[in-house]
Amino acid sequence: MGCYHSVGGEGRRKTERPRMPEDLLTLTDAGLYCSRGDFHVDPWRRVSRAVVTHAHADHARPGCGRYLCAAPGMLVLRSRVGGGSPIDSVRYGETRSFNGVEVSLHPAGHVLGSAQVRVSHGGVTWVVTGDYKLEADPTCQAFEPVACDVFVTESTFGLPVYRWRPPAAVAAEIDAWWRENRDAGRTSVLLAYSLGKAQRLAASVDPSIGPIIGHGSVMKMVDAYRASGVRLPAIERVPPRTRRMGDGRALVIAPPNVAASRWLGLFGETSVAMASGWMTLRGVRRRRGFDRGFVVSDHADFPGLLAAVEGSGAKRVLVTHGFTDAFARLLRDRGLDAAELATRFTGEAVPEAAAEGDDPEADAADADAADADAADADAADADRADADPGADAAVGGVAAGADVPLEEPA
Amino acid sequence: MRRFTELYWRLDGTTRTTEKVAALRDYFAAAPAGDAACALDVLSGGRRLRAVSTTLLRQWAAEAAGIPAWLVEECYAHVGDLAETLALLLPDPPPADAADAAGSVTADVAGVGLGLEECLRTTVEGLRGRDEAAQRLTVERVWRQLAPRERIVWHKLITGGCRVGVSRTLVARALADVAGVEADVMAHRLAGGDVGDAAGFTRLLDPAASPADSRRPYPFFLASGLEGAAGDLGPVATWMAEWKWDGMRAQLVRRGDDVALWSRGEELVNEAFPEIVAAAADLPTGTVLDGELLAARGDELLGFAALSRRSGRRRVPRRLLEEVPCVFVAYDILEHDAADLRGLPLAARRTRLEGLVGVPCTAGRGAAVPGGAPVSSDVPRLLLSPRLDAGSWEALARLRAASRERGVEGLMLKRLDSGYGVGRVRGDWWKWKIEPLEIDAVLLYAQAGHGRRAGLHSDYTLGVWHEGRLVPVAKAYSGLPDTEIVEVDRIVRATTLEKHGPVRVVQPTQVFQLAFEGVAASKRHKAGVAVRFPRIVRWRRDKSPPDAGTLADLRGMLAAVPPEAAP
Numbered sequence: 001m002g003c004y005h006s007v008g009g010e011g012r013r014k015t016e017r018p019r020m021p022e023d024l025l026t027l028t029d030a031g032l033y034c035s036r037g038d039f040h041v042d043p044w045r046r047v048s049r050a051v052v053t054h055a056h057a058d059h060a061r062p063g064c065g066r067y068l069c070a071a072p073g074m075l076v077l078r079s080r081v082g083g084g085s086p087i088d089s090v091r092y093g094e095t096r097s098f099n100g101v102e103v104s105l106h107p108a109g110h111v112l113g114s115a116q117v118r119v120s121h122g123g124v125t126w127v128v129t130g131d132y133k134l135e136a137d138p139t140c141q142a143f144e145p146v147a148c149d150v151f152v153t154e155s156t157f158g159l160p161v162y163r164w165r166p167p168a169a170v171a172a173e174i175d176a177w178w179r180e181n182r183d184a185g186r187t188s189v190l191l192a193y194s195l196g197k198a199q200r201l202a203a204s205v206d207p208s209i210g211p212i213i214g215h216g217s218v219m220k221m222v223d224a225y226r227a228s229g230v231r232l233p234a235i236e237r238v239p240p241r242t243r244r245m246g247d248g249r250a251l252v253i254a255p256p257n258v259a260a261s262r263w264l265g266l267f268g269e270t271s272v273a274m275a276s277g278w279m280t281l282r283g284v285r286r287r288r289g290f291d292r293g294f295v296v297s298d299h300a301d302f303p304g305l306l307a308a309v310e311g312s313g314a315k316r317v318l319v320t321h322g323f324t325d326a327f328a329r330l331l332r333d334r335g336l337d338a339a340e341l342a343t344r345f346t347g348e349a350v351p352e353a354a355a356e357g358d359d360p361e362a363d364a365a366d367a368d369a370a371d372a373d374a375a376d377a378d379a380a381d382a383d384r385a386d387a388d389p390g391a392d393a394a395v396g397g398v399a400a401g402a403d404v405p406l407e408e409p410a
Numbered sequence: 411m412r413r414f415t416e417l418y419w420r421l422d423g424t425t426r427t428t429e430k431v432a433a434l435r436d437y438f439a440a441a442p443a444g445d446a447a448c449a450l451d452v453l454s455g456g457r458r459l460r461a462v463s464t465t466l467l468r469q470w471a472a473e474a475a476g477i478p479a480w481l482v483e484e485c486y487a488h489v490g491d492l493a494e495t496l497a498l499l500l501p502d503p504p505p506a507d508a509a510d511a512a513g514s515v516t517a518d519v520a521g522v523g524l525g526l527e528e529c530l531r532t533t534v535e536g537l538r539g540r541d542e543a544a545q546r547l548t549v550e551r552v553w554r555q556l557a558p559r560e561r562i563v564w565h566k567l568i569t570g571g572c573r574v575g576v577s578r579t580l581v582a583r584a585l586a587d588v589a590g591v592e593a594d595v596m597a598h599r600l601a602g603g604d605v606g607d608a609a610g611f612t613r614l615l616d617p618a619a620s621p622a623d624s625r626r627p628y629p630f631f632l633a634s635g636l637e638g639a640a641g642d643l644g645p646v647a648t649w650m651a652e653w654k655w656d657g658m659r660a661q662l663v664r665r666g667d668d669v670a671l672w673s674r675g676e677e678l679v680n681e682a683f684p685e686i687v688a689a690a691a692d693l694p695t696g697t698v699l700d701g702e703l704l705a706a707r708g709d710e711l712l713g714f715a716a717l718s719r720r721s722g723r724r725r726v727p728r729r730l731l732e733e734v735p736c737v738f739v740a741y742d743i744l745e746h747d748a749a750d751l752r753g754l755p756l757a758a759r760r761t762r763l764e765g766l767v768g769v770p771c772t773a774g775r776g777a778a779v780p781g782g783a784p785v786s787s788d789v790p791r792l793l794l795s796p797r798l799d800a801g802s803w804e805a806l807a808r809l810r811a812a813s814r815e816r817g818v819e820g821l822m823l824k825r826l827d828s829g830y831g832v833g834r835v836r837g838d839w840w841k842w843k844i845e846p847l848e849i850d851a852v853l854l855y856a857q858a859g860h861g862r863r864a865g866l867h868s869d870y871t872l873g874v875w876h877e878g879r880l881v882p883v884a885k886a887y888s889g890l891p892d893t894e895i896v897e898v899d900r901i902v903r904a905t906t907l908e909k910h911g912p913v914r915v916v917q918p919t920q921v922f923q924l925a926f927e928g929v930a931a932s933k934r935h936k937a938g939v940a941v942r943f944p945r946i947v948r949w950r951r952d953k954s955p956p957d958a959g960t961l962a963d964l965r966g967m968l969a970a971v972p973p974e975a976a977p
């Protein structure tokens with residue numbers, strides 16, 4: 001087993017195709033695949049059976065024949081992939097067998113129902129993390145380390161400049177900003193992904209400061225969270241055809257793509273803050289001219305990634321998305337057999353990826369404009385892959401080389 | 411230090427001018443005069459020397475963070491700001507009481523409790539010239555005392571790169587509020603740079619103070635680019651037209667026994683242009699002229715490239731004085747007989763100017779000067795920018811069309827009844843520049859930007875065809891809208907062939923329309939030509955690399971005749 005890594009590029013360069021017939025999971029043009037058990041993990045094409053780590057758009061695509069997910073994430077996944085296909089759910093830790101391959105799901109701490117997928121056969125165990133974080137989150141079960149031989153990890157924030165502060169400290173910062181705005185009669189607008197971060201934030205702020213208002217796409221997920229038994233504070237909806245909302249006391253939670261839209265006009269004078277791990281960087285904060293940036297991520301920070309790798313006990317690590325080249329190189333420096341893996345997962349989008357000028361309320365049926373973006377990007381990717389037979393690298397092939405993921409995943 | 415750090419982040423945290431002014435006002439009203447003087451110097455971009463090498467800082471930070479040196483470089487390439495990268499990499503400082511208990515940290519080595527002036531003296535100046543071990547000891551102690559956002563500011567101060575995103579105008583406005591004077595008055599007091607120490611700052615705020623400094627320039631009045639048709643400006647007779655000279659804007663101050671030559675950036679450039687300073691001694695005292703420095707030998711304009719060999723020098727060797735002689739072409743008079751004329755209409759100022767500087771500048775590009783006239787002291791160095799009386803907008807347009815041949819950038823249009831304002835005020839002064847030259851070029855390399863564009867590949871190297879290959883001809887910062895920069899960034903990442911530090915070599919797939927002001931032969935550039943002031947006009951998604959221009963096209967522009975001048 002060698003180290004297959006390169007300096008970016010989209011798989012157009014010739015690289016040695018690794019031959020590892022014993023690998024439990026391989027990378028096909030549809031995603032991570034277990035041929036013995038005949039299932040995919042987080043496929044990006046329609047396949048017959050998809051084991052899904054979580055419901056974000058870059059991990060859960062509609063149109064598969066059958067889904068398997070962790071029980072707490074069942075309703076969220078249903079609302080994302082629609083009603084057409086059966087979804088099987090298992091409790092965390094419960095084992096299913098596919099042609100002798102054991103599959104179980106374990107908490108990943110990313111969003112409600114997010115799971116690491118443990119795949120085991122013939123004495124060899126793989127764990128695919130999907131996205132994960134180690135910090136406490138009142139809206140989902142905490143990450144649990146799972147021992148394995150091969151650890152397939154994300155690295156969205158896989159550079160040592162990314163270190164999160166304790167969640168309580170960040171929540172206190174957000175509360176202080178909200179209070180200050182309220183006292184000045186300005187509505188606070190907090191931009192966060194509709195699925196996961198929006199609910200986490202709603203559950204973390206101090207609801208005694210003022211009313212909380214949710215954007216339509218946030219409320220769709222709030223409903224799914226509540227129906228799954230997650231306790232959230234009271235959150236108001238924006239009724240259709242509203243012209244004016246709130247009196248400058250409210251906290252509005254909305255997806256990032258409303259930043260450049262007329263929708264914010266509903267609230268009069270506002271202070272707009274972005275909640276994202278990328279807000280660590282001054283350049284990113286300034287680029288979009290947000291009034292504030294709060295460093296909140298549902299992904300592991302750099303120490304978190306290292307701790308997870310260590311906690312798995314794995315000797316071999318495959319890095320799927322994020323700062324794959326640097327993170328894999330660091331792991332090799334530390335004596336692990338680590339390589340990049342060219343998946344199409346995107347992690348947390350840097351804020352400018354939000355489509356400017358889109359008015360999400362103008363989209364029919366409350367569809368996330370962001371989902372449409374991801375789908376477009378996906379279609380473009382698929383076109384490229386079709387045109388280039390070299391692009392469907394196997395496990396250990398050339399990584400996508402995207403230092404900073406730019407597609408909107410959620 | 412803490413107060414200044416607070417100011418830095420307040421300025422950084424907002425895009426609203428009113429909030430920036432409020433932050434500055436709060437700072438200047440509260441800070442002791444000595445600190446305020448230092449802060450003003452830092453805010454005005456006053457250059458200070460690097461107190462400690464950045465290579466050493468990176469090494470020490472890598473060790474403190476327990477990561478390999480290459481990973482520090484990866485982080486820097488991603489973050490785009492060294493001060494910030496190091497600040498983020500360092501371990502968090504221990505809680506204050508723990509540090510005290512350990513007794514390992516002597517009281518406040520970082521000077522966080524000290525004022526900015528004291529802090530600069532004790533830690534920043536204190537580092538310079540010390541041996542490596544002593545520097546390291548101090549730096550590591552300071553690191554242990556500062557929170558990440560304080561470290562960023564401190565790193566910028568010790569590495570000499572503390573730039574703050576705030577304009578002179580805003581600083582002047584805030585100080586005017588604190589002093590209780592008009593913003594224009596404060597702008598004038600601030601002109602000419604350093605206020606010096608606490609006493610200087612106190613004088614600056616004195617409502618009754620007069621600009622006693624005999625060298626102090628006036629704030630420059632700036633023109634805007636003309637976007638519409640010149641004919642829409644009204645009757646041509648209400649305007650004065652001049653050449654837009656391709657030189658360096660400058661202000662010549664003659665007061666008392668002094669002569670001061672100021673650049674647009676309000677730096678004193680006396681040393682770089684000794685012949686101009688000598689000639690200005692003949693002006694009557696109490697005179698201030700606004701004009702342009704040009705490299706010219708007799709009637710031949712030597713061009714901007716020649717002029718830049720002279721500018722920025724502390725001492726000009728005799729040989730260079732002979733190779734690149736310079737003149738000052740005056741186009742306005744701001745002070746005469748020690749009286750401020752800026753309130754007078756341009757027509758009246760012009761009359762005074764013509765009475766003082768009589769010889770018009772008739773120089774143009776390539777004007778024949780047989781054998782190259784020897785430089786002698788009797789060549790007039792102070793010239794008058796001639797008034798172009800064409801009689802109609804059409805006639806002016808024809809003059810403008812011949813600008814490039816002449817070696818000028820187009821025309822200046824100034825309203826005859828306009829006063830001399832402060833800063834850029836639209837409406838009275840217009841730049842009517844010639845259309846730039848353009849070529850379609852292919853993206854070859856991309857580099858991540860800094861500051862606002864950190865982490866995005868926004869600096870492009872573009873090439874044109876030569877003998878079947880693409881040769882690089884220009885490096886340009888992206889002038890594209892943010893959304894397109896993000897898209898190009900995505901393509902850059904997806905088509906990277908090689909990475910050299912922050913620079914990516916990409917597959918040549920994207921074509922950009924490149925505009926520039928001129929082409930000059932260059933030995934320093936591989937392509938043999940250098941383009942002047944290149945910038946990207948638009949992304950030509952409709953074109954592919956074979957559609958791009960050639961080196962022969964560029965060479966053809968060496969003696970370019972602009973398209974509109976063709977018959």
